[in-house]
Amino acid sequence: MVQANTVIGILGSRLDHQGLGKRRHSRWRPTVGILMHPEFPVDEFVLIHHAEEAELAGITLRDMRGLSPQTRFSAYVVDYANPWDFGEVYSQLHDFTRQYRFDPEQNNYYVHITTGTHVAQICLFLLTEANYIPGKLLQTSPSQEGVQGTYQIIDLDLSRYDQIASRFEHEAQEGIAYLKSGIETRNPAFNALIAQLEQVSIRSAAPILLTGPTGAGKSRLAKRIFELKKQRGQVSGKLVETNCATLRGDNAMSALFGHVKGAFTGALTNRTGLLREADKGLLFLDEIGELGLDEQAMLLRAIEDKVFTPFGSDKETSSDFQLIAGTNRDLFWQVREGKFREDLLARINLWTYELPGLRNRLEDLEPNIEYELQQFTRKVGHKVSFNKTAREQYLAFTYSPEAIWRANFRDLNSSITRMATLASGGRITEELVVGEIGRLRYDWGSFKEEARAISADSLLREVLTEEVLAEIDHFDKVQLAEVIRVCRTSKSLAEAGRTLFNVSRTQRASNNDSHRLRVYLQKYGLTFADLA
Incomplete structure (x- = not known):
């Protein structure tokens, strides 16, 4: 037609x-x-x-x-x-x-x-x-x-112009590489996450929620998002960041929203507050799940209306900021427990990205080791590298089940920093690697022993009745006990699910580890909250 x-x-x-x-x-x-x-x-x-x-x-x-x-x-x-x-x-x-x-x-x-x-x-x-x-x-x-x-x-429609489309694709790839700090990561799920986040960072000023275990890189990624937006002219203000776990009581209100002189004992002068400092820029609230309910309510209004009232004041002030929130907690579980506002979660959950821990990104170990060595080289002014045998020895350990990488990339950073600092002539030797592996085994061993200290039967008796235990096979008891141990050493249902289904989750089109674990626990009348 x-x-x-x-x-x-x-x-x-x-x-x-x-x-x-x-x-x-x-x-x-x-x-x-x-x-x-x-x-x-x-x-x-x-x-x-x-x-x-x-x-x-x-x-x-x-x-x-x-x-x-x-x-x-x-x-x-x-x-x-x-x-x-x-x-x-x-x-x-x-x-x-x-x-x-x-x-x-x-x-x-x-x-x-x-x-x-x-x-x-x-x-x-x-x-x-x-x-x-x-x-x-x-x-x-x-x-x-x-x-x-x-x-x-x-x-x-610029996509019709090959030269322009090619330029846009080149800019997108540059943005993706920048968000990854130039690290040639190999994990498909992580690469797809960053590719979408690059688009969202440039096209949207809506809140972004970064979840994942401690040390997964939320803070570093937030800084990279800010720098990318600044390069592209998306923000003119500065990056303001804080860890909400450090904010308590009057100090939380004052730190976030500011206060007027005399608002409380010790308030000798006016205080601007982090939200006002982030005007025209980006506010990164790490561990947002630690905020009190009153602060959450005021934050919600500040996100939606760009206005808030400083502590002790009767006059509103404004701030046009973009929020990036970070958490290692399951905020949906916190909503059910009454510890987090459902309306605030709905507002910050538009763009949510779960950063996997290092154990779930083992294919990215080598490029991240190289990145840490490059960063150390820039800091001290001379090149540091492994000799061939030492590198093979270290990689064999890092990929092994012994390496739990409990603090994720923070553990890796500390490990490389220690060896690089002790490397005479800029070469990390087998001797240094053996010593470092021994230290990591010792550090992580205390967590393993703590988790194994309680026998399976005594652990199960803490959460199940004798009648229920009598109906469970020994095989199922051993499996359930290990699931309980993992849940007790995890900060959220999602983190426990990632640990328990670390292999099968990579073979699925969508990863709903929380749901799989929730269904398993329901077989025994248990919830993650019962175990945590």
Whole structure:
């Protein structure tokens, strides 16, 4: 089916005038000239004009009807007081897009941007670029060949332009690499997460929630997001960050929202507060699950309305910030326990990204080891590296079940830093690796022994009755006891699920470890809250 062509244009008070006598027919008039191209038939023409230009609009439309009797013509009148007032012009042209019934399935739309004031042209461009007008731009210009002039069609779908699309793809890859600190990560799930986060960081100012175990890299990623947004001109303010676990009582209110002098004992001067400091920038609240309910309520209002009231004040203040929240807790479980506001979780849960721990990203161990060595080299000013045997020895241990990486990338950073500091001549030797492995075994061993200290039967008797225990096979008791141990050493249901299903989760299209673990526990009438 051939689609009809509809042109939307603004009357040009100078270019479309060209004298009101017969001479106008011998001169190029942009609006009229559009109809003089047989290869570009116009089925409908919408002419936008100011109320004060009714006479010129009538003459122009009459001439256009004479040139193209088959075209349907209509006029749309605007009446802004100042044609150079961007807000007023945009508002009235936006009203046109809401009143006009567009049908992209049946029509091709072309927006003529040659006539009208520069302000009007810019407004039409923006309305088309934002898809309020679902069409393409039409640019005309005079020529020596005749009064019809020439025309050019500009498609704002940049994906159609290979060179531009290639540039955008290159910029996206640069952004992704920047968010990963230049580390050539290999974990498919993590790479997909970062690829989407790069798009969200640039296109959205909505809250972002980063979840995952301690040491998974939430804080570092938040800083990278800020720097990327700053590079792309998305923020002009600064990055303000705090760990909510350090905020308690009056100090929490004061630190976040500021206070006035005399608000409480010790408040000797006014305090701005972190939210106000983050104006036009980014606020990173790590461990947001540690905030009190009162602070959560005020934070919700500040996110939604960009206003809040400093502690002890009766006057509101404003701050236009973007929030990134971090947590290693299961906030949904905290909502059920009454420890976290459901409305706040709904507000910050628009873009949620769960960062996997190092044990779930073992294929990324080697590139992260290289990254840590590079960072140490930059810091001390001389190159540090493994010798071949030492590297193989260290990698064999890091991939083994012994290496639990309890603190995730913090453990790895500490490990590399220790060896690099002791490396004489910048070479990490087998001797240093043996010593480091011994230290890691000792550090992690205390956690393993603590988890194994309680026998299976005594552990199960803490949560199950003797009647229930009598009905469970020894095989199931051993399995259930280990599940309970993992739950007790995990900070959330999700973290326990990731640990227990660390292999099978990588073979599934979607990972709902929490649900799998919840169903398993329900077989025995248990919940994670009972065990935690």
